[in-house]
Amino acid sequence: MTSYSNQTSSAARFTSFLRNYYIYFVLVAVVVLLSTANLDQFALFERGNFLYKRNIINILRVSAPLLVMAGAFTLLMVSGYIDLSVGSAMSLSAVVYAMLAINGVPFIPAFALTVLVGVLLGAVNGFLVVRLNITPVIATLITLSLFKGVALLLVQDGVSAIKSGNFLKIPGWFNDYGRAKVLFDLPAAFWVAVAVTLALIVVQNRGKLGKYAAATGGNPTAAKLSGINTGRTVFLLYVIVGASAALAGIARSSFMSLGDPLSGDGMELTAILVVLLGGTAFSGGEGKVLRSFVGALIIMMLTVGMLTIVPAYYQTLVIGSALLAAAASNHLVSRKGKES
Amino acid sequence: MSSLTENIPQSLQREKMSDEGFITSLVVIVAVALFLLASLLVPNFFQWQNVVNLVTNNWAVISLGIFVSFLLVSGNFDLSVGGIVALSGVLSVWFAQSPDGANALSSGLGMPYPLAILCALIGALAIGAMNALFVVRLGIPSIIVTLGTMMVARGIAQVITQGSQRNTNLPDEFGFLGNLTMFGTSVKLPVVLMLLLFLVAVFVERKMVFGRITYWIGANPEAATLSGINRSWHITKLYLFSAAVAGMVGILLASEFKSGFSNRGTLMEFDALVIALLGGIAITGGFGSVIGMFFGAIILAVVTSAATGMVLSPDWQFILKAIAVFLAIVTQTWAVARRNR
Numbered sequence: 001m002t003s004y005s006n007q008t009s010s011a012a013r014f015t016s017f018l019r020n021y022y023i024y025f026v027l028v029a030v031v032v033l034l035s036t037a038n039l040d041q042f043a044l045f046e047r048g049n050f051l052y053k054r055n056i057i058n059i060l061r062v063s064a065p066l067l068v069m070a071g072a073f074t075l076l077m078v079s080g081y082i083d084l085s086v087g088s089a090m091s092l093s094a095v096v097y098a099m100l101a102i103n104g105v106p107f108i109p110a111f112a113l114t115v116l117v118g119v120l121l122g123a124v125n126g127f128l129v130v131r132l133n134i135t136p137v138i139a140t141l142i143t144l145s146l147f148k149g150v151a152l153l154l155v156q157d158g159v160s161a162i163k164s165g166n167f168l169k170i171p172g173w174f175n176d177y178g179r180a181k182v183l184f185d186l187p188a189a190f191w192v193a194v195a196v197t198l199a200l201i202v203v204q205n206r207g208k209l210g211k212y213a214a215a216t217g218g219n220p221t222a223a224k225l226s227g228i229n230t231g232r233t234v235f236l237l238y239v240i241v242g243a244s245a246a247l248a249g250i251a252r253s254s255f256m257s258l259g260d261p262l263s264g265d266g267m268e269l270t271a272i273l274v275v276l277l278g279g280t281a282f283s284g285g286e287g288k289v290l291r292s293f294v295g296a297l298i299i300m301m302l303t304v305g306m307l308t309i310v311p312a313y314y315q316t317l318v319i320g321s322a323l324l325a326a327a328a329s330n331h332l333v334s335r336k337g338k339e340s
Numbered sequence: 341m342s343s344l345t346e347n348i349p350q351s352l353q354r355e356k357m358s359d360e361g362f363i364t365s366l367v368v369i370v371a372v373a374l375f376l377l378a379s380l381l382v383p384n385f386f387q388w389q390n391v392v393n394l395v396t397n398n399w400a401v402i403s404l405g406i407f408v409s410f411l412l413v414s415g416n417f418d419l420s421v422g423g424i425v426a427l428s429g430v431l432s433v434w435f436a437q438s439p440d441g442a443n444a445l446s447s448g449l450g451m452p453y454p455l456a457i458l459c460a461l462i463g464a465l466a467i468g469a470m471n472a473l474f475v476v477r478l479g480i481p482s483i484i485v486t487l488g489t490m491m492v493a494r495g496i497a498q499v500i501t502q503g504s505q506r507n508t509n510l511p512d513e514f515g516f517l518g519n520l521t522m523f524g525t526s527v528k529l530p531v532v533l534m535l536l537l538f539l540v541a542v543f544v545e546r547k548m549v550f551g552r553i554t555y556w557i558g559a560n561p562e563a564a565t566l567s568g569i570n571r572s573w574h575i576t577k578l579y580l581f582s583a584a585v586a587g588m589v590g591i592l593l594a595s596e597f598k599s600g601f602s603n604r605g606t607l608m609e610f611d612a613l614v615i616a617l618l619g620g621i622a623i624t625g626g627f628g629s630v631i632g633m634f635f636g637a638i639i640l641a642v643v644t645s646a647a648t649g650m651v652l653s654p655d656w657q658f659i660l661k662a663i664a665v666f667l668a669i670v671t672q673t674w675a676v677a678r679r680n681r
Contacts, residue, residue: 128666132670133673134669134670135624137417137483137623138617138623138665138669141610141665142662142665142666142669143662145659145661145662145665146658146659146662146663148658149655149656149658149659149660149661149662150659152655152658153653153656153659269487269491272484276484282480282481282484311503312503313498313499313501313502313503313602314495314498314499315495316494316495316498317491317492317495317496317498318495319491319495320488320490320491320492320494321488321492321495323484323487323491324470324474324489324492327474327480327484327488328478328480331479332478
């Protein structure tokens, strides 16, 4: 689609280049900035060097929940839809996973069941949006409240989260998934995120689903008229987002060693921020999974890096400003591309 | 069509009620029905004082809901109001605190209270102007913009209060406005302001050009522009009014509790949206009424207070909200479709 118009002028080619690759420049800029900033006096960045191995590993394993969601969320936004319930779905999955584990279910069944729960949550969203035709924002706002409520109800009164108590203990294997070193000193959760992202990149570039998603987001009517079952595409995307939210919940609860019903709060905003930062148009139709993955890395580096420079109470302000800035720059770049 | 008209009584047949009036009356009927149902199920629910409480306890959300509803009618979201409530409250405290406090959190700028309120309102308006700038000038979807400005507003409040609250070293008159009781009853000034605002909003919405333009814009933005309506300026005004009301709510809440708390108003933006949706305001724009919003708030209040009365855990409120909005949207869509079949 874009390749036609981009051959017309060098200015247009430059805009397109900027749109496709700016995220990598931002990544390099952030790494350089954080590496050169003098962080000697802070404990988290050892020896004041951002590029120190343990620091990088720490950031990557904390990022696992966001990384695993970024790809699926991108595909959903490419199709022109949105899911505000991912944070709640993540919390609910974290609680379910911890409950299964604490009641003696072994790792693999607990993992599979939790992903199944995520699939169900995604299906609920898909049902509301596709079958009942409720506006995506409203439908997922309803499920945001619903999933959060269920997560809070699952945790006993008077306790803030599912954790080891007097009678039930969280088993020893519980935080292996989020912490134990598997490959290059990184935990399984991180590699699952990478695998999911790779799979979604293949889906986007080679698979029917990727093409259908872009077609649905670009022009729903045209997509329908050319025989694409847009309803089924969107439903499937919601299910994938639900499953990835469950993976994120598992990663988070494994890393924290507890099932916290509030652990995913605000995650929907971070996910939107990451996808917008990756240059996905919110009107749908374009966007790349890999770029959102890089966007997620940038956001995690900034938030973790920022904690060492300024107090934690600056976080909301910075994330909010970043969201506005990403939305504005994203919009300006994509508008320039269309005008040319 | 013919089978439908047979069932409608004579009085309605002459001038068919609009869909909007139909949905709004439906909301009112549901609110009353739910109240009666709750009275049967919950002991001591059926009391005049309880009716008063249902309204007075929700003055903040209803006030916010007024312009959230106007914006929804015009086809735009405003999710920044909760953040503005926190920001203006914190600002009013910070401006009014005397500068000689013992530590950073107890010393402010030492302005006289009226000036502090004014400056806090200007701060709230700045967020509203930011909403308008991004939504109107840059054409970015309002849901993303207002979520961003909500975080920015709350973020500034958190920075000023260092993540907690400011409540010391305040002048005596600071707690006056929020706790002023009116007409010799226990009804406080904020509630009276909310009711006044609501009545004005109903009048503006029904009878004034400003209100009708809002509906035109929501129903068909392009037709509105082509018929000479300055759409950008109108939406800008709506965002500014919404921010001003949210600022007022924040200042009154800060005054009521004599503190500026950076987490005050959390989730209020969602509640304001929820009551507007419960009240039958359609997100597609151009449809709905503040009257519906008001009774939407009553529905939510009845449901949550009845649930508490029936000794459900407070965690149930999220699920109840979800179910209420879901049912409201599904039945309203169904009712309008069936009516116009």
